[in-house]
Amino acid sequence: MSNSSSDDEEVPLAVPLGAQDAQFAAQATAQAGSKQETVPAAADEAVQAPAAVVPITLITGYLGAGKTTLVNHVLTAKHGYRCAVLLNEIADSADIERALVKEPEGQDAAPLADWTELENGCICCSAKNDMVKALESLMQQRARFDYVLIETTGLANPGPVAAALWTDEQLESSVCLDCVVTVVDARNVERQLADLRPDGAVNEAQQQVAFADVVLLNKVDLASEEQLQRIEAAVHDMNAEAAVLRCQRCEIDLGRILNTGIYSAGMAAGQEASAHAGTGAAAAGAAAAAEPTAAGAAAAPDVGDAGGEQQPQCGDPQCSEAGPHHHEHHGFNGPGPHRSIDCSSSQHDSRVGTVTIRLPGRALLLPRLRHWLDMLLWDQGGEADGGAAAQGPSTILAANRADTGAAAAATAGVPEIFRIKGLLHVSGSSRKHVLQGVHEIYDVVEGPEWAAAEQRGSKLVFIGRRLPREALQKGLEACLEPL
Numbered sequence: 043m044s045n046s047s048s049d050d051e052e053v054p055l056a057v058p059l060g061a062q063d064a065q066f067a068a069q070a071t072a073q074a075g076s077k078q079e080t081v082p083a084a085a086d087e088a089v090q091a092p093a094a095v096v097p098i099t100l101i102t103g104y105l106g107a108g109k110t111t112l113v114n115h116v117l118t119a120k121h122g123y124r125c126a127v128l129l130n131e132i133a134d135s136a137d138i139e140r141a142l143v144k145e146p147e148g149q150d151a152a153p154l155a156d157w158t159e160l161e162n163g164c165i166c167c168s169a170k171n172d173m174v175k176a177l178e179s180l181m182q183q184r185a186r187f188d189y190v191l192i193e194t195t196g197l198a199n200p201g202p203v204a205a206a207l208w209t210d211e212q213l214e215s216s217v218c219l220d221c222v223v224t225v226v227d228a229r230n231v232e233r234q235l236a237d238l239r240p241d242g243a244v245n246e247a248q249q250q251v252a253f254a255d256v257v258l259l260n261k262v263d264l265a266s267e268e269q270l271q272r273i274e275a276a277v278h279d280m281n282a283e284a285a286v287l288r289c290q291r292c293e294i295d296l297g298r299i300l301n302t303g304i305y306s307a308g309m310a311a312g313q314e315a316s317a318h319a320g321t322g323a324a325a326a327g328a329a330a331a332a333e334p335t336a337a338g339a340a341a342a343p344d345v346g347d348a349g350g351e352q353q354p355q356c357g358d359p360q361c362s363e364a365g366p367h368h369h370e371h372h373g374f375n376g377p378g379p380h381r382s383i384d385c386s387s388s389q390h391d392s393r394v395g396t397v398t399i400r401l402p403g404r405a406l407l408l409p410r411l412r413h414w415l416d417m418l419l420w421d422q423g424g425e426a427d428g429g430a431a432a433q434g435p436s437t438i439l440a441a442n443r444a445d446t447g448a449a450a451a452a453t454a455g456v457p458e459i460f461r462i463k464g465l466l467h468v469s470g471s472s473r474k475h476v477l478q479g480v481h482e483i484y485d486v487v488e489g490p491e492w493a494a495a496e497q498r499g500s501k502l503v504f505i506g507r508r509l510p511r512e513a514l515q516k517g518l519e520a521c522l523e524p525l
């Protein structure tokens with residue numbers, strides 16, 4: 043993730059996070075600049091005299107859709123807001139994103155960002171309280187920013203996060219939710235939306251669209267006009283009120299997602315819920331929705347190497363029903379009947395997991411790695427026929443599994459890789475390399491120089507289903523330079 047490199051930047055804030063079971067990087071970047079035409083007049087006022095209440099734009103979207111790209115766009119655009127960013131990564135990968143930050147060079151140059159990394163956890167469940175604590179901590183330095191962006195993990199249900207923003211007693215008077223933005227990947231979103239859960243429950247991609255005020259239909263360069271129209275229709279069917287904006291690299295008019303006043307408009311219109319006030323039945327429902335049950339919290343690691351089921355949790359603060367149910371009604375405080383969602387979904391699909399492979403010391407041979415990745419990913423595009431699929435990752439990984447003796451895993455189903463992130467130590471290069479992969483598309487780019495004192499090595503994070511760790515490890519080890 044890169045940040046603004048304007049000269050007038052202040053040193054970013056670092057928010058210390060206390061919880062152990064969440065990987066939650068908090069970054070705050072002070073940003074100043076001239077007001078962009080597209081941003082409402084309030085932007086200028088915010089810079090001159092900090093507003094009493096800090097607006098928050100919640101950025102959500104499936105794995106690899108372009109959330110960090112959007113954050114980068116906001117941080118580097120000139121719009122007059124000084125932004126603080128809370129970043130929640132699903133895997134242990136904040137250092138990988140950080141490797142792409144173009145830090146200012148020179149001995150006395152202050153780094154653009156301080157990063158705090160926690161292990162595991164997604165702010166819509168186990169780490170939600172950490173998000174609230176991080177925000178509370180951030181608000182202690184309130185004078186340094188006037189806008190907050192929160193980037194959720196790709197598997198977050200934005201409902202409980204939004205509810206927490208409304209109902210936390212410490213936060214209620216200092217921040218307000220302004221807009222829920224869902225970034226969707228034009229190339230992959232159709233299959234993500236169509237992805238069936240064994241119990242027929244709503245999946246994460248559907249939840250994210252359902253809770254959006256604005257849907258960014260990103261990566262239009264990777265989709266046909268026909269595809270784009272199909273997606274727009276599908277999104278409209280799920281959430282008729284959301285504005286759908288086509289874009290590439292999330293380059294949009296930021297006035298559509300910053301200081302929109304969407305939620306305050308809803309409150310002014312006299313919607314029943316008044317979560318900011320924290321009173322009444324609706325707020326009580328919100329609080330219930332925001333707090334996971336003890337059982338749910340205990341069983342939280344549903345994403346990660348260890349699996350586990352979560353208690354169903356309704357993300358709608360107007361809902362106080364326990365257990366699986368379905369309802370159609372008006373959104374949080376937002377105007378219009380626009381969120382129809384089956385709350386019976388478990389928080390995340392428990393089969394989705396993360397495998398992190400670390401390869402300290404020896405460098406990777408880039409051509410060999412590329413070949414391995416090509417073989418691993420080439421039939422993940424969803425357009426290959428059954429014959430082709432049989433030669434793709436399932437075959438490679440199944441063969442590797444057979445080698446390692448895990449024969450049972452070979453028959454358990456085809457591995458699916460949604461996302462790859464890697465920080466690579468590449469043979470023959472003094473620079474870090476960063477690998478980014480979304481489904482079958484991947485890219486390796488050069489990052490900054492390795493520091494003299496830095497221990498060189500590679501780290502790759504795979505997010506997907508039925509990921510065979512040993513096979514991945516073996517495949518990658520075969521790409522290392524010889525001893």
Ligand SMILES: Nc1nc2c(ncn2[C@@H]2O[C@H](COP(=O)(O)OP(=O)(O)OP(=O)(O)O)[C@@H](O)[C@H]2O)c(=O)[nH]1
Nearest residue numbers: 104105106107108109110111196260261290291478
């Ligand atoms: N072709 C194309 N690639 C894009 C576009 N937007 C983003 N990308 C690439 O898609 C990849 C994923 O982008 P990110 O912004 O990291 O996505 P993310 O949603 O933050 O990913 P996670 O944090 O893993 O969920 C990166 O390699 C981006 O460069 C786009 O409009 N077109």
